Amino acid sequence: MAMIYWLASYPKSGNTWTRAFLTNYWKNPESPVDINDFEGGPIASARTLFDEAVGVEASDLTPEEIENLRPRVYQDVAANSRENLYLKVHDAYTYTPSGVPLLPKNVTAGVIYIIRNPLDVCVSFAHHSARPVEKMIPSLNDPNFAFVNNPRSLQNQLVQKLLTWSGHALSWVDEPGLNLMTVRYEDMHANAEQVFTEVVRFAGLDADAARVRKAIRFSSFDVLQSQEKEHGFDEKMPFSESFFRKGKIGTWREKLSEEQAAQIVAEHGEVMKRFGYLTEEGNIVF
Amino acid sequence: MINLPVEKEAPSLENRYLAFGLTIESEIACPMLMEAPLAFNPVDVHIRYGVVPENLEKPTAKGVLYQARPNQFLLRLEKIAAFLISNGSEVQIQRAPEATDDEVLLFLFGSAFGALLHQRGLLVLHASAIDTEHGAVLFVGQSGNGKSTLAAALHKRGYRILADDVCALALDSAGQPVVLPGFPQLKLWADTAKKLEQETGSLRRVRPQLEKFALPVEDGFVNEPRTLFAVYHLTAHNTREFKMEAVEDAKKFGAILFNTYRGRFLDGLEMRAEHFKLATAAGKTARVMRVTRPSAPFLLEELADLVDKNFREA
Numbered sequence: 001m002a003m004i005y006w007l008a009s010y011p012k013s014g015n016t017w018t019r020a021f022l023t024n025y026w027k028n029p030e031s032p033v034d035i036n037d038f039e040g041g042p043i044a045s046a047r048t049l050f051d052e053a054v055g056v057e058a059s060d061l062t063p064e065e066i067e068n069l070r071p072r073v074y075q076d077v078a079a080n081s082r083e084n085l086y087l088k089v090h091d092a093y094t095y096t097p098s099g100v101p102l103l104p105k106n107v108t109a110g111v112i113y114i115i116r117n118p119l120d121v122c123v124s125f126a127h128h129s130a131r132p133v134e135k136m137i138p139s140l141n142d143p144n145f146a147f148v149n150n151p152r153s154l155q156n157q158l159v160q161k162l163l164t165w166s167g168h169a170l171s172w173v174d175e176p177g178l179n180l181m182t183v184r185y186e187d188m189h190a191n192a193e194q195v196f197t198e199v200v201r202f203a204g205l206d207a208d209a210a211r212v213r214k215a216i217r218f219s220s221f222d223v224l225q226s227q228e229k230e231h232g233f234d235e236k237m238p239f240s241e242s243f244f245r246k247g248k249i250g251t252w253r254e255k256l257s258e259e260q261a262a263q264i265v266a267e268h269g270e271v272m273k274r275f276g277y278l279t280e281e282g283n284i285v286f
Numbered sequence: 287m288i289n290l291p292v293e294k295e296a297p298s299l300e301n302r303y304l305a306f307g308l309t310i311e312s313e314i315a316c317p318m319l320m321e322a323p324l325a326f327n328p329v330d331v332h333i334r335y336g337v338v339p340e341n342l343e344k345p346t347a348k349g350v351l352y353q354a355r356p357n358q359f360l361l362r363l364e365k366i367a368a369f370l371i372s373n374g375s376e377v378q379i380q381r382a383p384e385a386t387d388d389e390v391l392l393f394l395f396g397s398a399f400g401a402l403l404h405q406r407g408l409l410v411l412h413a414s415a416i417d418t419e420h421g422a423v424l425f426v427g428q429s430g431n432g433k434s435t436l437a438a439a440l441h442k443r444g445y446r447i448l449a450d451d452v453c454a455l456a457l458d459s460a461g462q463p464v465v466l467p468g469f470p471q472l473k474l475w476a477d478t479a480k481k482l483e484q485e486t487g488s489l490r491r492v493r494p495q496l497e498k499f500a501l502p503v504e505d506g507f508v509n510e511p512r513t514l515f516a517v518y519h520l521t522a523h524n525t526r527e528f529k530m531e532a533v534e535d536a537k538k539f540g541a542i543l544f545n546t547y548r549g550r551f552l553d554g555l556e557m558r559a560e561h562f563k564l565a566t567a568a569g570k571t572a573r574v575m576r577v578t579r580p581s582a583p584f585l586l587e588e589l590a591d592l593v594d595k596n597f598r599e600a
Binding site for chain 1: 348349350351352361363392393396397428429430431475476477478492493495496497498522523524525548549550551580581582583
């Protein structure tokens with residue numbers, strides 16, 4: 001019986017970067033790992049993962065039935081694995097209609113929760129979804145916002161409840177009984193070596209300084225972006241130009257109007273303050 | 287193939303059906319199946335109501351809703367039904383009071399029958415199949431990649447349907463892989479129906495809560511085995527171009543094995559060796575192509591053109 005480390009985040013917050021780093025760290029290869037070959041996949045909400053574990057297809061089940069069965073899918077996946085697993089997840093930490101956590105605690109080894117300034121998330125998410133930013137802001141503020149939520153067609157992922165941006169963060173970090181580490185995207189940039197060393201230790205691996213440095217280099221934005229340019233990335237959305245866009249901090253300052261930024265701050269100010277994205281005086285950090 | 291004992295009983299011609307080359311006698315009416323002809327046919331499969339145990343004794347494999355051991359398979363769906371499948375010839379159903387017939391039938395002719403066909407030593411693939419002048423053409427690939435949709439589009443162009451979703455293959459007397467006819471129905475999601483200009487108002491939903499419809503295809507169905515000709519492995523990618531490439535050698539066999547219907551059932555049923563043998567035979571004779579389409583928008587007519595042209599020119 002294995003346990004699961006969840007690589008959890010709201011979309012466009014550094015999850016893929018973390019997977020890139022961890023994969024390069026484990027494999028310790030001579031050259032960077034192929035971007036289409038990262039560990040941490042498939043995503044926890046992958047339809048194939050569900051269908052295989054359950055024995056009937058999610059496409060024949062109602063959304064409530066699917067939600068109620070998902071915790072048992074992760075228990076099954078853990079029970080059938082010899083080694084601890086690392087699974088990417090964008091779902092918020094929610095409870096099923098039957099009243100149990102969607103992602104069961106008894107198979108959870110730990111959670112690496114990656115968080116990013118919601119203003120930059122908004123810009124990056126808009127690019128990712130090929131939507132204008134003004135249409136993205138209401139999604140970040142929508143408590144019913146869900147990914148892959150079209151009941152009229154079949155998608156390769158199951159519905160994922162994201163809640164609001166703040167709701168997502170709080171659902172994870174304030175959930176009692178989770179062994180959870182919060183990592184800020186901005187700190188991954190500023191203090192890569194220190195932050196990724198902590199991630200390695202938290203993920204139950206031995207931290208080797210030279211290996212951490214190499215994995216950071218092999219998962220750098222330039223490497224990821226040039227690989228995408230060369231042979232594409234499976235996780236890019238079909239209508240989006242690229243998955244790895246800028247990887248920079250503070251691009252919201254160029255892309256969001258003052259009014260749009262204020263809209264996000266008005267909705268998410270409390271949580272932004274808590275994670276250091278807003279000062280007590282109301283100034284936006286980063 | 288395993289020779290299973292065939293029960294000889296006085297024929298009662300009610301609720302006798304044909305599917306997957308088997309004569310089925312069923313206590314539950316199965317309106318989507320072909321009725322068996324009035325001639326005497328030994329019954330291969332009995333479907334009965336009865337009490338289904340909570341658990342199997344000493345299961346050798348388990349999933350979230352199923353348990354399996356050699357010759358026995360148990361599937362329990364809360365608020366719908368429990369199914370016990372034995373020896374490739376018996377299905378016992380215990381239904382929940384609130385379940386509709388449609389719901390019971392959906393899972394009976396999905397996972398439950400898939401397990402039964404595995405028990406019979408057939409090569410059961412997650413595939414849709416049509417008949418062509420060269421023989422059976424199969425579409426395999428992950429859910430959502432367009433198997434049923436493509437089969438439906440080609441059906442609209444006049445090709446007859448052999449199977450949808452659950453597709454069983456056997457070896458004929460000459461040792462050639464043949465595709466057994468499933469039953470005359472295609473399952474379509476609302477958006478696919480719209481693309482095919484198929485109105486859904488008159489169609490039955492596979493379950494009342496789902497936007498997924500059952501399209502009967504009696505007139506365009508082949509009710510006899512067809513020699514396997516080709517397997518198209520459908521994938522979708524965030525590219526702009528279609529891509530079609532021949533799969534060769536051992537990879538052909540992989541493409542078939544990888545698309546086994548509920549492959550994990552085989553572990554508990556201990557049917558891996560049998561399955562492997564048939565998959566090898568299928569891989570040897572079939573032309574296997576990998577087709578990548580842009581994931582969005584779903585260019586259905588373009589995909590159908592490409593595949594249609596490819597197997598016609600073969």
